[in-house]
Amino acid sequence: MSRSGTGGRTVKATETAFAIIEGLEELDGARVTQLAEHLELANSTIHSHLATLYEMGYVVQEGDEYQLASRFLKLGKTAKKRKEAFDLIEPKVKELAEETEERCQFIVEEHGRGVYLHKETGSRAVWTDSGLGKRIYLHATAAGKAVLANLPEEQTNQILDQWGLPALTDNTITDRATLFDELDTIREQGFAVNKEESTEGLRAVGVPIKDSSGRMVGALSVSGPSHRMKGEWFNREIPNLLLGTGNELELNLKYS
Numbered sequence: 001m002s003r004s005g006t007g008g009r010t011v012k013a014t015e016t017a018f019a020i021i022e023g024l025e026e027l028d029g030a031r032v033t034q035l036a037e038h039l040e041l042a043n044s045t046i047h048s049h050l051a052t053l054y055e056m057g058y059v060v061q062e063g064d065e066y067q068l069a070s071r072f073l074k075l076g077k078t079a080k081k082r083k084e085a086f087d088l089i090e091p092k093v094k095e096l097a098e099e100t101e102e103r104c105q106f107i108v109e110e111h112g113r114g115v116y117l118h119k120e121t122g123s124r125a126v127w128t129d130s131g132l133g134k135r136i137y138l139h140a141t142a143a144g145k146a147v148l149a150n151l152p153e154e155q156t157n158q159i160l161d162q163w164g165l166p167a168l169t170d171n172t173i174t175d176r177a178t179l180f181d182e183l184d185t186i187r188e189q190g191f192a193v194n195k196e197e198s199t200e201g202l203r204a205v206g207v208p209i210k211d212s213s214g215r216m217v218g219a220l221s222v223s224g225p226s227h228r229m230k231g232e233w234f235n236r237e238i239p240n241l242l243l244g245t246g247n248e249l250e251l252n253l254k255y256s
Contacts, residue, residue: 016041020049021068024059029067088252089209090118092245093220097122100238102224106209107136107143109151109216112159114144117218126202126225139179140168142194142206143219148179149186150208150216156183171196191239192219196226203229205238207246212254220246 023039024030030038036046050066053059060069089106096104097120106118113135138144138159148156165174173179186192194204206221222238223229229238 016045017049017053020046020053021058024066024068029062029065031064031066035066086117089218089220089249092249093118094120096120096220096222096241096245097125099241100222100224101125102222102228104220104222105143106218106220107141107147108218109138109147110135112138112162114138114141114147114219124224124228136198137163137166137168139165140172140194140198141221142192142204142223143221144206145179145182145186145192145194146206146208146219146221147216149183149192150210168198169196169200173197189239190243193234194221194223201226203234205229205234205242207239207242209246209249209253211250217253220249 019039019041020035023035027034027038032043032046032050035041035050036043039046050059054061054066057071058069059066061067086106093104093106099122101122101124103119103121103125105116105120107114108117109115114137116134116136136144138148148159151159160176160179165176165179166172167174173182182192190207192206194202194206196202198204202223203226204221204223206219208219209217211217220242222242
């Protein structure tokens with residue numbers, strides 16, 4: 001066993017089991033040999049863990065291929081609704097998607113990464129790799145930067161120390177001083193922008209959502225193709241729409 005970041009101890013077998021679960025998700029199902037190669041583990045190790053997960057109902061077997069079982073749906077639903085705020089935010093994500101006709105999403109910060117919790121697509125929305133539960137780097141997205149700008153500076157530095165500032169496109173901010181300058185601007189104006197920093201051809205606007213005590217709940221964002229996300233629509237109308245929605249949500253959270 002090894003020390004964890006919280007000062008506790010981690011169990012290697014548990015780490016392996018969850019690596020197998022995540023491997024099945026990444027490969028969209030796999031045979032024992034495929035999973036063993038993917039995770040660089042012995043076939044016997046993979047087989048033993050899969051047999052246990054099968055008996056517990058967390059994987060199913062179709063021929064010689066294993067898939068994640070629907071039992072995970074219940075766990076995901078519980079995680080998605082672990083805070084009352086998440087239920088209040090979900091309909092607003094849908095309203096924003098319908099009004100802007102673009103993609104709207106809500107993320108939360110977990111272990112220094114952003115996680116998509118709610119997502120809706122408007123009538124003109126483009127496809128992006130932003131499925132529910134997907135983890136993203138905070139420094140390269142509008143919602144992520146809105147989160148970073150409203151966390152304590154010490155926590156932001158810890159996140160950057162852990163995950164760095166990897167370049168996802170030519171426009172990604174990869175310098176910490178430059179990022180902190182932008183976070184200052186985000187705090188002043190109340191919203192963040194993403195100008196093709198996570199995906200080429202995609203722009204977004206994001207705002208933080210806080211609870212009644214001022215603590216971060218997560219961030220809302222609207223994203224769309226660069227040829228539409230420009231001018232007054234991108235610089236004024238969407239930010240004002242998001243700021244208004246954010247203010248309404250925070251009032252609802254305060255008095256709910």
